[in-house]
Amino acid sequence: MATxxxxxxxxxxxxxxxxxxxxxxxxxxxxxxxxxxxxxxxCNYACLSVYIEENDLAVGDACEWSPDGEGCC
Structure with a gap:
């Protein structure tokens, strides 16, 4: 995907x-x-982090990791 x-x-x-x-x-x-x-x-990573939290943007968007699993993605 070119931008x-x-x-x-x-x-x-x-x-x-x-x-x-x-x-x-x-x-x-x-x-x-x-x-x-x-x-x-x-303006900085703190504002980005709070924005992500307040808007639930990370919910369901992360890999699940287990020490016994084969990997993340």
Whole structure:
């Protein structure tokens, strides 16, 4: 799945806290299960983490691991 990378606007704000992303350590995320649409920007990993938790985005999206199993995916 090919995507193009473009630098966000200088005044781009965080999808979670609305702070300017370039005032911090920006993180860019794309939903590539849905045609790799427009990126969503977060000012740091903490905002991304809270956003994931609050929106239950990790539920059902992780592999299950067992020390007795053959592997994850």
């Amino acid at each position: 193009s990378i473009t630098r966000p606007d200088p005044d781009e704000s965080c999808a979670y806290c609305q702070s300017p992303i370039f005032d911090h350590e920006p993180v860019c995320v794309r939903d590539c299960t849905d045609d790799c649409g427009s990126p969503v920007h977060f």
